[in-house]
Amino acid sequence: MAKVEPGMEAMVDVYIFETTGLLEQLDEILLRTEKANEFTEDDINEIFRIMHTVKGSSAMMGFDNLQQLAHKGEDMFFIIREAPEKMTDVGFVYDLVFQMSDLFKAEIDMIQNNDDYEPTDFSEMIARLEKGAKMLKGELEDDGGAAAAAPAAADNAAQAADAPADSTTVRVFFEDGCKMENIRAFMLINNVKESVDEVEIVGYVPEDIESNQDSANVIIDNGFLLTFRAPDPKTVFSAIENSLNVQSYEVVDNPTPAADTAEPAADSAAASAPAAETVSAAPAAAAAASPAAAPAAVPAEKPKPAPEQKAPAAASSGSGKQSLISVNLQKLDQLHDIVGEIITTESMVISNPELEGLRLESFTKSARELRKLTADLQDTVMSIRMVPLTGPFQKMNRIVRDMKVKLGKDVELVIEGDTTEVDKSIVDNLNDPLMHLVRNAVDHGIENSPEERIARGKPGKGTVKLSAMSSSGEVVITISDDGQGIDTEKVIQKAERNGLLTKPISEYSEREIQNMILLPGFSTNDVVTEYSGRGVGMDVVKSNLSKMGGSLTVESKKGQGTAFIIKIPLTLAIVDGMEIMVGDAEFTVPISVIKESFIVKHDQIINDTKRGEMIMIRGVCYPMLRLNEKFGLPSAVNDIEDGIVLLIESENRGICLFADKLIGEQQVVVKPFPKYLSQYDIKGQGLSGCTIMGDGSISLIIDVNRLIESH
């Protein structure tokens, strides 16, 4: 993490968390409004709130570059607020704002991950934003009428700021929801007067803070403008910083943000506040532009009931937020461990051998109660780790949007079942695979032109569908498109060229060919695009997923579309397992891979030439793996008729496991092997981890894929 001022380290985490959340919100609003092609006042208020909080907290953390960037973004929206329809009408605005948000995210990423973080210089982006703001203003001027007031007032305000050459104007924002902003402003002035010698308060806007309650709303919306003359403005700044409830402040007498100076000027004029010396020209502006200002005054007056408007918005978003707290994942894991410990201890107490043979009626009753409660506790703790897929799914909206613009394809992303919940650790690792598959669907899946689609009898607009559902301990995520499908001819030719074939072409089934695109070093796209086609894609996706215990398969019909199906376990932390004994060692086999368990007779066993045992089940021959031999465990059960055989299947490969006996089904909490053992290849032996059983003993969890591979 980046080095910050001492004492602020703890705040950085909070800052990163908050800002990331806000930027996601911003993206969400932008995407939604762009799609709906309308931009409401609520949206703009929300964006203001976001930009403002980001600006404020960046300034507080001392990330000046981010603060400036946010400030310029805010400026842009000041102009848009005057004419919200420009947001949707003027094409470059969205691109510009998205770029800004991307830069922001990248920077925050750097702050989070780099110890020797150096602030990036955003002057280029800032210049672009300024240019964008100018162009927008130009548009507005062209519009004439109402909008003319803003630049007019802007000039005047700039003039006003210029007029008392040695004075400084600052715009102060108070903390959100601190109430009675007008009184706070009054106190601020007093504070400045008291703490700084030789300061001369030239004026402030709104002026009627002492008498007019409504001025509080003006301050909420536009900040409190304070103009002063002081030998050393810095002393005043520090006085402002040290005042109560001040969230942020900025110096506004530089010419660039003239637009936003204009805004409150117009506002204040409209709000019938006879502007003070600060904006001495403002009454003149109001007078001069009065016919033009009048329409401007209408939207300007609107913000007055803003508190009411904001209130429901704040309430809705507020209620959503306040019911959530962020918790360090480590603490959750700790809680998880402790609950496991409690359950172990509980069963040690209840089934304590010393209690045997005693008549303990009330004890048994209380014990039952306790068991129920601990089970509830365990369920609750487990559910804490579950989070909906909404986050990673919504991110795909943005990716599709960007690709649409870049590739010039008309594609719509449909999202279904994004409320499906999976373990937090899985959600964190899903982003990359999803992004890859969605990009792939848009880039390779959907036809290059609408004409091509229409010729095939499909609607001109392509659809990419992202859906999730949970079924028996697994989450199934499907990324499907209604595009051209996989060209099996091309795939097999390419596979042949790349030397990926292991048997004659004629022996490959359609399904096998389709799944070839998941092999390492395969990419059918002849042209490498920005988004996909580097030939590292699919196999990386597949291996990332299998690291999480998931799988990836393809289903495709030429001309109709392709579907990628991801299956991942609901949680990595808990496995529904079948407990088996081998010697005096206990093993857990994930239930999801067990097809059946049965006892075999000698005559069912087929011995192959290499002394290996095999068994025929419904016409399919499966190899037999004796676990005691595999793991070198002494076992009393050597006769195959005395033990039990489990048929397990994973990724279309099957194997029979021979164990001493079955103990039963149990939900187990997966624990990794101790760190000390990581130098040895235990996983290669076909074990994925271990778990602590109710009686305190340890059971080893079998990794079926590895076991089959190593056999």
Place this chain on the structure above:
Amino acid sequence: MDIKELFAKQEEIKRKNLNSKNEKESEITKVMTFYIGDQVYGIEIPYVIEIIGVPHITVVPGIPYYIKGIINVRSKVVPVIDMRARFGKEEKEYNERTNTIIIEESGVSVGVIVDEVIGVIPVYQKYIANSPDRIGVNDNKFIKYLLEMQDGIKLVLDVSKLIFDGDMFMVDE
């Protein structure tokens, strides 16, 4: 081992040491001593988390023979090393005196199985002899320093080498 017994032993040792010499020096650290065979070894107290008997050990495949497997120490899975096997001594069956000392270094926990825990002794500079070469045993590389005391030589183990030097030992073999 019973804690009371342990303390009693510790007190006894302390008394012995005090009686023999008038200690004025300040103690450097404390060492938990134990037997492996006839030799007394020690582990510095800051590394010691707890002492337990020998719980049920779950055998794990694919690890060296001297790592006996994993145990459950209050819901933590900890690997256990048999020190006799580690030092190439003849292994013997565990009995009621056999102890597992759980040690931790840099977040890595390991249990070491020793024949018998003796107690805790204070260490003074004058006991320390920095010449492990003097003793012709093949476990020198795990020895941090020797303590030459009236009741015999004690070998203090280097815990970080013991935990993080596993591979080298395997190469030696």
